[in-house]
Amino acid sequence: MSSCLPALHCPLCHAPDHALFHQDRRRYHRCARCRLIFVEPGQRLAQAAEKAEYDLHQNDAHDAGYRRFLSRLAEPLAARLAPGSEGLDFGCGPGPALAAMLNEAGFMVTTYDPYYADYPGRLQRQYDFVTCTEAIEHFYHPGREWQQLLAMLRPGGWLGLMTKLARDQAAFASWHYKQDPTHVCFFSRDTFMWLAERDGLGIEFIGADVILLHKPESL
Known part of the structure; x- marks a missing residue:
């Protein structure tokens, strides 16, 4: 442990x-x-500054390029879901394109976002699947939020994530992903493997930034 920061966990x-x-x-x-990489708590943005950064994002739910980007998660997830499955898009942002895409594909998807769709009641029930795209790296309390995501999954449910995966120190030093001031925790393949083993989840890595986790029927 770093001797100058004994209280940092x-x-x-x-x-x-x-x-x-x-x-x-x-x-x-x-x-x-x-193996999570994380920013010191004192160097995170205040809530108002964080919201101001999010307001700059141009994520139009009808934008074809944005939909192609999200299809890297939507298509493999949809292939694993039963028709009519119910889901929640957690951290949907101001333009919930993924929810729209999955609804169009015949699933029933609702949204939650602490800034743009703050409906806490939607977090109090379970779903067949939960998605979280380009949001997990923003979590200030990822341990708490990870447990919340798992708790919302029914037995046999799927958790679909998109986030860029951290690599070694040399790659991290020049990594554009860490330059976003709202990105405060960075997951690696090792981190997700550790979580899957600890929590008894099946895991699949698809491409460079899609992770699918499966909750067993027995959990």
Whole structure:
């Protein structure tokens, strides 16, 4: 554990053992247990500044290019779902294109976002699938939010994620993904493998940035 920051714990698995992984305008630590890379809490944006950054995003639900991007998750997920499955798009943002695409494909999808679709009641029930695209890297409390995502899955349900995966230190140093000030935690393949093993989930990596996790019927 870093001797100068004895109180700093991993926000995902809460382990105290970590090391400074990279430093530029922010300081990034990597957990020795789950391998999550995370920004020091004091270097996260305040809520108003975070919302202002999100308001700059141009994610039009009707944009063909954006839909092609999201299809990298939508298509493999849809292939694994029963017709008429119910789902929640968690962190949908101001333009919930993925929910629209899956609804058009015959599924029943609702949305949740703390800034743009803040309906807490939708988090109190279970679904056949939950999606979270380009949102998990924004979580200030990923351990808590990960458990929330799993709790919303029915037995046999699917969790579909999109996020860029962190690699080694050399790649991280020049990685554009960390330059977004709202990106505060960075998952690697090792991190998702660790979570899947801990929580008894099936896992599939599809392409460079799509992760599908399956909750067993027995959970």
